[in-house]
Amino acid sequence: MRFALDTKHKKRINMTSLVDVVFLLLIFFMLTTSFINQRGINLAIPDKSGVKSSWQGAILIRPDKNGMVRMNTFKLEISELADELSPMLAASENKKVIVQPYKDVDLQTLVTVLDEIRFSGATAISLIK
């Protein structure tokens, strides 16, 4: 007995359903994936032990909503802060900074100021109202 070998018409796997599923997965991941580079700033909550660390001699920095910063007694722009603060911190004993934003200062301004202060080499930053 002889069977006819169907060499001409090879059975092909139907890929349509596979393509459907893969497209669905692709669309799901395209919509839910974010490429935002998230970073963080760690802020310590003040000590709860009741032992208050000394902030005597710390430098007071007060950012305002116009992009200016008042440092101890003089006023300067945020961009100049690091240049002015670095030598002051180098000379100071405890390298501590107190940041007290004025009213209506947005978070972006505060974060920019915190960046500058950390860049200047402060060891401790305290945030007060």
Place this chain on the structure above:
Amino acid sequence: MEFKIQKESQEQLDLTPMVSIVFLLLIFFLVAGTVRSPAFWDIKPPDSSSNEHVTSKNLQIYLNQNGLIAFEKQTVSLASLITILDKESATIVNLQVHADKQVDSHKIITLMDALEKTIVNQITLVTTTKD
């Protein structure tokens, strides 16, 4: 003149290259991105030059541009947030704060002052890179 009509072996569209490209894209999105949970509010975090990476394992709280606080997809007042945090297990040491860049900075300080009474001893303010 007569033309042969090829009825039997109809040309099938070859899907292989398309499947390859789609798989490649799929793998790219799987590997390169992080799946984000649907945001409660549209919060734009502030830019910072900080290089510290954040993990999503910590408890997340949200602070929108009006100073409203959300915890686990519910708007809560500061007082009730403190109550909730007190009830949580004693293992929370770090709280991740997603605050909008437009929010009044005093709101963050108020939040930090309120957290002084809880077991939280550090918050991570989520930021994005500048570029």
